[in-house]
Amino acid sequence: MEPTSDTAMAHSWASPSFRPERIEKLISDVDRYNSQNRSVLLEYLDEQLKNGTYDALANFAILKLFQLNPTEFGYDAMVNILIKTLTAAPFPDFSLCISLLGEAPIAKTSQSNAGSIDSATGIISEPIVVRLAKLSTALSETRFREFWALYKLPEYEDIRKYTANIAGFEAALRQVVLNSVKGTFRTISETRLSGYLDLQDASFAEYISKQPGWMLSNGLVTVPLNIDNEVKPTVVREEITQENLSKLLAQA
Template sequence: MASSASTWTSPPTRPPLIEELVSGVDRYNPSNVNILEDYLYHQIRSQEYDCLANLAILKLYQFNPELYNPDVVINILIKALTSAPFPDFSLCISLLDERPAALAAAANADEPDPLPQLQPVLARLHALLQQCCFPQFWALYRGDDVEALRDNYTVECVGFEDAVREVAVRAVKAAFTSIGRARLGSYLALDGPELDAYVAKLGWTSDASTGVITVPPNPDNQITSTVVQENIQLPRKSSLISCSS
């Protein structure tokens, strides 16, 4: 996921053709929607992510309701879901909320539009990630209410669960210097050797006797004291002293 404004605006994995489309006026050319949709599915298969290019698809759907593809929209939301705590998901939702009523009618009448059913589910999952309610996220994600999303969409999104774990890791690194093994396992939906392997991959250390995992120091989890020095200028100090005498 993008870690800075520059990588969000222009990911290093973005092909030159997509860069040209996204950065210029051609991003509003409906004849380019297939290129952008193909690029989205490349992101799904390769674990890459390009929010700006995906937002361009949603904007084209707004301007051209006949282009609307619900499967594409759902996949865009899935990719944006794991960008938390960044606001990508909300940016995507804001474009959907503004879509004209004719957009839904443009979908294939022979097949029901899955977006109205799955969008609230995705919104609930997103809220749990934003609130760092990771055990609740996994419980919901693996429950019956999300079966359609798992079986038809996230199963095709390579590395989706690991991307969610990266969201949890970012939160843990920002808030903890150490964390209990059971607690971290509930955040990552991992246990036993899988949890040990994941912790080792992160470069974190685990104390087998206490069950405590040490999170390496970083700018977010280190408490530093701040000294504030005020320099108050009193140009009329002598006048004030004389008035108080």
């Protein structure tokens, strides 16, 4: 059976080709929950932020360590991990992270940029986490124009300060948009797609020209043919035995 794009994406999500062997061995073993490995995983997270990669399972392991060792909770690491999950849409990575954070027995913290976290409500009630949740929902529901509008609001400035230090963040988000459009459209208007990508005029035209197989002409964008948007006729073959045919005729 020919693999679908979703299958390929799932494989890349679980086993990214860029994952170092040392990390592969670590997260494939129960030792990934050893607090002594916290620094190794955090260093790997920094690598992801610098080179624009994203390794979900390694980042989940970090949040699990925070859950098991609340005194070693890292606020900035948590925010960066949640932001990186946005680039994984439509996979439910953000929700999975929230589940881990929601179970973490985190008492009040005193990080200079975190504010006070009430142990009764936990980290998931932090304003920045709530705002990230709204961004995640907009992406997962393919409300791309709403996503960019929210992202640009003054109250989201704290998030933009983080994303400014994450290589390729906006490029990865636009790839999320393209992946969604590829699975739905054969053609789409320039106005609509430019709104989805938050790119206008020359910037939009240049961006589309760099996408293999995508073409912009007379205000219309042609999407490359792929296994998700290609319409194929389906032939249904039914076999009826002589015995069943006799019963059918007898009932007529």
